[in-house]
Amino acid sequence: MTGRRLPQIAAAVAALMLTGCANAATNSGTEPDVDRVERLRVEVVGERPHDRGAFTQGLEVSDGELLEGTGMAGRSDLRAASLETGVERLRVPVPEQMFGEGITVAGDTVWQITWRDGVAIARDRDTLAERSRTRYEGEGWGLCAQSDRLVMSDGSDTLTFRDPVTFEPRGTVAVTLDGQPQDRLNELECVGDTAVYANVWQTQQIVRIDPDTGRITAVIDASGLLTDEESRTVDVLNGIAEVPGTDRFLITGKYYPRLFEVRFVP
Numbered sequence: 720m721t722g723r724r725l726p727q728i729a730a731a732v733a734a735l736m737l738t739g740c741a742n743a744a745t746n747s748g749t750e751p752d753v754d755r756v757e758r759l760r761v762e763v764v765g766e767r768p769h770d771r772g773a774f775t776q777g778l779e780v781s782d783g784e785l786l787e788g789t790g791m792a793g794r795s796d797l798r799a800a801s802l803e804t805g806v807e808r809l810r811v812p813v814p815e816q817m818f819g820e821g822i823t824v825a826g827d828t829v830w831q832i833t834w835r836d837g838v839a840i841a842r843d844r845d846t847l848a849e850r851s852r853t854r855y856e857g858e859g860w861g862l863c864a865q866s867d868r869l870v871m872s873d874g875s876d877t878l879t880f881r882d883p884v885t886f887e888p889r890g891t892v893a894v895t896l897d898g899q900p901q902d903r904l905n906e907l908e909c910v911g912d913t914a915v916y917a918n919v920w921q922t923q924q925i926v927r928i929d930p931d932t933g934r935i936t937a938v939i940d941a942s943g944l945l946t947d948e949e950s951r952t953v954d955v956l957n958g959i960a961e962v963p964g965t966d967r968f969l970i971t972g973k974y975y976p977r978l979f980e981v982r983f984v985p
């Protein structure tokens with residue numbers, strides 16, 4: 720029995736090795752390897768103080784302002800500050816003890832979602848005043864806006880697309896790294912319609928996702944931003960905001976004492 724199977728096993732092993740070699744040959748050839756995941760790091764180009772009392776849940780730059788949504792039941796809010804000076808213009812509370820999560824601007828609306836309350840709040844972009852509310856299924860974590868849809872995370876590997884006006888779901892995509900599910904996707908940042916950045920909960924990693932395929936195209940190591948001393952007083956890295964028209968991003972975290980202006984570089 721064993722004796723007769725051995726040649727088959729040997730043949731299978733040989734076939735596997737040949738497949739491996741064929742792939743290796745393809746990858747080292749002139750064809751671009753579309754599946755290759757870039758490994759990037761952050762280059763700090765600037766920094767400013769960040770409110771150590773802010774449990775940062777959403778971060779986005781809009782019209783020269785930095786919008787920041789914060790969490791924790793009874794303490795959640797939404798702030799708008801000058802990108803130039805850091806001076807805060809407005810701060811409004813999240814009502815009814817709800818736990819604030821991601822935020823994003825779509826047209827003249829700021830959407831602010833909540834963790835387990837199932838409520839998305841639509842606010843006026845200028846006054847940040849609540850205009851309406853809508854309900855959704857499941858948890859709310861991160862949120863960002865493409866030109867014609869919103870992208871939302873819920874702590875799993877699934878991103879849900881939503882209508883930017885009604886908040887109705889319009890489909891989902893499963894996010895993978897080298898073919899394996901990547902869960903714990905948290906704060907999001909849409910860059911154009913072809914890239915969604917997400918920081919991975921409880922890590923110092925940011926991933927760049929192709930929103931149409933769910934494939935992760937880059938893994939960014941954002942560790943080492945805080946001193947050891949500072950690290951002891953913070954929660955997790957959370958918050959990515961593109962500085963529009965530049966190759967720079969603002970990143971921070973929950974209870975972080977500083978906010979960093981960075982570039983993602985090889």
Ligand code: DDQ
Binds near residue numbers: 820
């Ligand atoms: N999330 O932002 C990752 C979605 C949730 C973080 C919640 C961590 C604080 C828990 C506090 C307990 C309040 C029920």
Ligand code: CA
Binds near residue numbers: 779862907958
């Ligand atoms: Ca963001």
